[in-house]
Amino acid sequence: MDQSDSSVSIVGMGCLFPGDADSPERLWRNLLGRVDAIAEIPPERWAAASYYNPQRPRPLHSYSRWAGMVDGFDRFDAGFFGLSDAEAEYMDPQHRMLLRVAWEALEDAGHARRPDRAEAAGPRVGVFVGLSTRDYSDGLISRADMMPASPFTAIGGSACMAANRISHALNLAGPSLTVDTACSSSLVALHLARQALEAGECELAIVGGVNLVFQPHVFVSFSASSMLSADGRCKAFDARADGFVRAEGAGAVVLRRTAEALADGDRILARVLGTGVNQDGRTRGIFLPSESAQVDLARETAARAGISPAQVRYIEAHGTGTAIGDPIEARAVGAVYGAAQAPGAPCAVGSIKTNIGHLEAGAGVAGLIKTCLVLSRGVVPPNLHFETPNPEIDFAGLGLEVATEARPFAPDHPGDDQAPPCAAINSFGFGGTNAHAILAPPPKPRPETAPTPRPAQGLAAPLLVSAPTPEALKANAARLAQRLAEDDAPLATVLRAAA
Numbered sequence: 001m002d003q004s005d006s007s008v009s010i011v012g013m014g015c016l017f018p019g020d021a022d023s024p025e026r027l028w029r030n031l032l033g034r035v036d037a038i039a040e041i042p043p044e045r046w047a048a049a050s051y052y053n054p055q056r057p058r059p060l061h062s063y064s065r066w067a068g069m070v071d072g073f074d075r076f077d078a079g080f081f082g083l084s085d086a087e088a089e090y091m092d093p094q095h096r097m098l099l100r101v102a103w104e105a106l107e108d109a110g111h112a113r114r115p116d117r118a119e120a121a122g123p124r125v126g127v128f129v130g131l132s133t134r135d136y137s138d139g140l141i142s143r144a145d146m147m148p149a150s151p152f153t154a155i156g157g158s159a160c161m162a163a164n165r166i167s168h169a170l171n172l173a174g175p176s177l178t179v180d181t182a183c184s185s186s187l188v189a190l191h192l193a194r195q196a197l198e199a200g201e202c203e204l205a206i207v208g209g210v211n212l213v214f215q216p217h218v219f220v221s222f223s224a225s226s227m228l229s230a231d232g233r234c235k236a237f238d239a240r241a242d243g244f245v246r247a248e249g250a251g252a253v254v255l256r257r258t259a260e261a262l263a264d265g266d267r268i269l270a271r272v273l274g275t276g277v278n279q280d281g282r283t284r285g286i287f288l289p290s291e292s293a294q295v296d297l298a299r300e301t302a303a304r305a306g307i308s309p310a311q312v313r314y315i316e317a318h319g320t321g322t323a324i325g326d327p328i329e330a331r332a333v334g335a336v337y338g339a340a341q342a343p344g345a346p347c348a349v350g351s352i353k354t355n356i357g358h359l360e361a362g363a364g365v366a367g368l369i370k371t372c373l374v375l376s377r378g379v380v381p382p383n384l385h386f387e388t389p390n391p392e393i394d395f396a397g398l399g400l401e402v403a404t405e406a407r408p409f410a411p412d413h414p415g416d417d418q419a420p421p422c423a424a425i426n427s428f429g430f431g432g433t434n435a436h437a438i439l440a441p442p443p444k445p446r447p448e449t450a451p452t453p454r455p456a457q458g459l460a461a462p463l464l465v466s467a468p469t470p471e472a473l474k475a476n477a478a479r480l481a482q483r484l485a486e487d488d489a490p491l492a493t494v495l496r497a498a499a
Contacts, residue, residue: 006198006257006258006259007258007271007272007273007440008193008194008197008198008205008255008256008257008258008271008272009255009257009258009266009268009269009270009271009442010254010255010268010269010271010272010372010439011109011254011255011256011266011267011269012105012108012110012253012254012269013105013108013251013252013253013254013269013369013372014100014101014102014103014104014105014106014107014108014251014253015101015104015249015250015251015252015366015369016070016073016100016101016249016250017037017249017250017251017356017359017366018037018038018039018068018069018070018247018249018357019035019068020071021356024108024373027370027373028373028377030355031355031373032379032381032382032406034382034384036233036354036355036385037068037247037357038066038068038232038233038234038245038247038356039066039069040065040066041065041067041069041213042069045213045214046215046216048065048216049065051065051216051220052064052065056226057224058223059224060220061220061223062219062222062223062228063223063228063230064219064222064223064229064230064232064243064246065232066232066233067213067232067245067246067247067357068246068247068249068356068357068358069213069247069248070248070249073093073097073212073248076088076091076093076096076099076100077472079469080472081099081103081169081170082115082169087156090155090156090157091156091165092134092136092137092156092157092161092162092212093136094131094133094136094162094211094250095161095162095165097212097249098129098131098162098163098165098166098208098210098250099165099166100250101208101250101251101252102127102166102170102208102252103170104252105206105208105252105253105254106170106254108254109204109254109256109267110267111254113170115169115170122170122171122172122173123173123174123204124173124174124201124202124203124204125167125170125172125173125202125203125204125205125206126172126174126175126176126196126202126204126205126206127163127164127167127172127174127175127176127177127205127206127208128175128176128177128179128189128190128192128193128196128205128206128207128208129162129163129178129179129186129206129207129208129209129210129252130178130181130184130185130187130188130189130208130209130361130364131162131178131179131180131209131361132180132182132211132361133211133218133361134159135212135214135215135218136157136214137156137157159178159180160177161178162178162210163177163178164178166208172206174196174202174204174205175196175202177192179192181429181431181435182360182361182429182430182431183318183320183358183360183361183363183427183429183430184277184363184364184427184434184435185209185360185362185364185429186209186251186361186363186365186368187425187436188277188364188433189209189364189365190207190255190275190364190365190368190435190437191275191276191277191437193205193206193207193255194255194272194275197255197256197257198257203256203260204254204256205254205255206252206253207253207254207255207365207368208251208252208253208362208365209250209251209362209363209366210249210251210359210361210362211360211361211362212248213246213247218246219246222246225287226243227322228243229243229244229245229321230242232245233321233354233384234319234320234351234357234358234385235321235354235385236317236320236351236353236354236383236386236402237317237319237321237326237349237386237389237393238321238385238386238387238388238389238390239388239389239390241321241322241323241326241390242321242322243321243322244322244353244357245321245353245357245358246357246358246360247353247357247358247359248359249356249359249362250362251362251365251366251369252365253365253368253369253372258443262443268442268443269375269376269442270372270375270439270440270441270442271439271440271442271443272437272438272439273306273422273438273440274301274302274306274307274437275301275304275436275438276297276300276301276304276435276436276437277297277433277434277435278296278297278300278433278434279293279434280428280432280433281293281432283432286430286431286432287430288324289324289325289328289329289432290432290434293432293434294328294332294333294426294428294434294436295332295335295336297435298332298336298424299336301424301437302336305422307422307438307440308419309336309337310337310340310342311419311420311421311422312340312347312421312422312424313347313409313410313421314347314348314349314350314374314380314403314409314410314423314424315333315337315347315348315350315426316350316351316352316370316371316423316424316425316426317330317349317350317351317426318351318363318367318426318427319349319351319353319354320353321351321354321385323392325428326390326392327390327393329426329428330349330390330393330395330400331393332426333347333400333424333426334347334397334400335398337424338398338399338400339398340399346396346400346401347400347401348380348401348402348403348407349383349400349401349403350381350382350383350402351367351383352366352370354383354384354385354386355384363427364425364427367427368425368437368439371423371425371439372439374409375409375441375442376442377409378409378441379406379408379409380403380407380408380409381403381406382404382406383404386404389402409423420441421440422438422439422440423438423439424436424437424438424439425437425438425439461495462495463494463495463498464495464498465477465480465498480498
């Protein structure tokens with residue numbers, strides 16, 4: 001890999017997804033283990049049973065009572081981020097979740113640092129996050145008699161604070177903005193972050209997305225439009241596809257210019273070769289996707305990335321499992337990538353929504369994290385709930401194949417740096433904003449620069465555990481003990497990382 005590479009690279013990830021996937025490693029185990037993380041909405045969220053009615057149409061009711069849920073979304077260590085409990089109480093939990101996964105992504109990248117309040121200006125790190133729903137702030141307004149206004153009410157639910165809060169808490173001085181293009185929000189955020197890095201507006205960029213399922217009225221609204229799956233399962237590209245499944249969670253990645261990451265020895269998880277954004281324009285309905293717009297965007301993004309469409313061997317599709325959206329998307333990506341494949345070697349396609357549901361504004365970053373894992377592990381995990389191919393999709397003619405079993409990524413390609421096998425991520429919002437990204441595997445280390453493992457000699461080194469409070473120290477020690485029990489990493493490597 002040429003050190004003058006103009007791409008940007010993903011050097012760290014953090015997530016909090018359904019199925020207790022509170023780390024990329026746990027998410028990967030769930031994907032390979034075919035875990036379906038969808039469950040009935042618990043009564044502590046709202047009285048879901050009183051809103052549920054399977055008959056349609058039924059005003060003020062939802063025919064769906066299932067979602068991908070995150071346990072403990074309301075637990076937050078305010079003191080760690082220098083926040084008072086009073087301020088944290090009025091913060092939208094989506095902002096809290098983003099703070100957590102952003103910090104964990106920085107830790108994963110080896111770039112985490114506690115802010116020095118004496119500094120006049122922090123590092124030029126940009127923050128770009130996707131967020132659409134305002135369930136919590138809407139609830140605050142409706143419960144004004146229970147939670148009286150405070151100095152933190154106005155900022156607690158403001159959408160701009162989703163990004164600004166991260167920049168403030170960590171003293172980051174780069175661009176900081178929240179994106180709302182509905183379901184494509186966090187992949188649009190990736191596009192903006194890549195542009196900011198290439199323009200020199202920041203040295204690092206945090207890209208994230210979040211969604212929280214906190215109020216019943218959104219279910220009622222989507223039910224009135226028959227957008228939701230009746231059985232609570234995302235059946236992407238299947239003949240039984242009847243709607244999407246709402247889900248919550250948060251994810252974040254850290255981006256850096258590839259040449260700088262290589263020079264400093266950062267661990268690269270994947271390279272972002274190109275991104276793009278466009279709009280459907282006027283379609284038959286504002287929520288109906290455009291096949292031609294998706295085709296144009298995929299072609300433009302491949303050209304911007306400097307690759308041949310034949311290099312794309314896996315597509316992480318938007319794949320919501322709707323009768324209208326799935327065929328349109330399949331025809332679009334098939335026309336660009338499937339048609340370019342060699343005969344008898346179709347391009348694999350899948351959707352993380354079949355595992356965890358649709359995170360809406362956070363859907364793009366969920367697919368991004370999955371794709372990074374595919375590229376860094378070299379395996380495409382199985383796509384769930386695919387039994388009978390959708391008759392509106394000509395898979396063979398489009399050169400596509402849904403991956404129902406784990407398979408090697410790009411087994412037909414040598415993976416050299418001149419023409420690496422790639423993966424594409426496709427996303428579209430129900431307002432018509434499309435986003436697309438092309439990723440490549442991490443560069444192979446040069447033999448002469450590959451680190452030489454040090455032999456363990458007696459293991460006299462201590463295992464260091466740190467935290468800002470005694471309570472947090474105990475929790476960190478417990479998490480580390482659990483990680484050591486689950487992970488097969490060499491102990492010497494763990495000792496160095498902890499230190």
